Amino acid sequence: MTDPHISDASRAVLDALHQRRSIRRFTGEPVTRDEIVAMLDAARWAPSGLNNQPWRFLVVQPGDPRQEALAGCTKYARIVRDAGVLVAVFLDREACYHPMKDHQGAGACIQNLLLAAHALGLGAVWLGEIVNQAEQVEQALGLPAGRYEFMALIAAGRPAQRGSSDRVPLEKLLLEAL
Structure with a gap:
């Protein structure tokens, strides 16, 4: 039975939340400038305290020597090298x-950003391990030391795999039963 209080538009958002998966293999087909802009535009609309919007993005595309420099900063070098675009946050x-x-x-x-990639038919993965090499990443990207705090590297591209994931049952996450 469908809840009449949940509109079709709301259902589409909820479906995207449930269907998005981390994709770690890409086809090599290019990601367009419009798709990159759409992902960044979605990212900038995130909520922030006092609406200060403190995030900054650095986009690295295939052929940019910084892509290989970033690959040297992580044990997930293959993902970095194969991505159609990298977004450092x-x-x-x-x-x-x-x-x-x-x-x-x-x-x-x-x-x-990840949900926008999914909505565009792209695959993406949030690379977190690379933050352990934040200083090396700043150097690889030519950023001034100390000004920016590295949060994540997002690798995106045309998916060459289907993602899969499991979740802990909701009942195990609740501190009190509903």
Whole structure:
């Protein structure tokens, strides 16, 4: 039975949340400039404390020597090399005002970017391990030391695999029964 309070538009958003998966293999077919802009535009509409929008993006496309430099910063080098586009997400320390709120906002920003990639028919993965080499990443990208805090590298492209995932049952996550 369908809940009459959930509209078709709402159902489409909920379906996207349930269907998005991390994709780690790409076909090599290019990602268009319009698709990149659409992902970045969705990311910038994430909520942030005081609407300060402290996130910053650096886009690396195939053929850019920084792609290989980034591959050298992670054990997931294959994913970085094969991506149709890489988006490095940073917090601008000069735009931040509260560490926890700004980090939460960065997470929302990254989720928006991943959902936009899914909506566009692209596959994407949030590479987190690479943050352990944040200094090396800043150097690989030619960024000034200390100004930006590296949050994640998103690898996106045309999917060459189907994603899969499991979730813990909701009942196990609730501190109190509904």
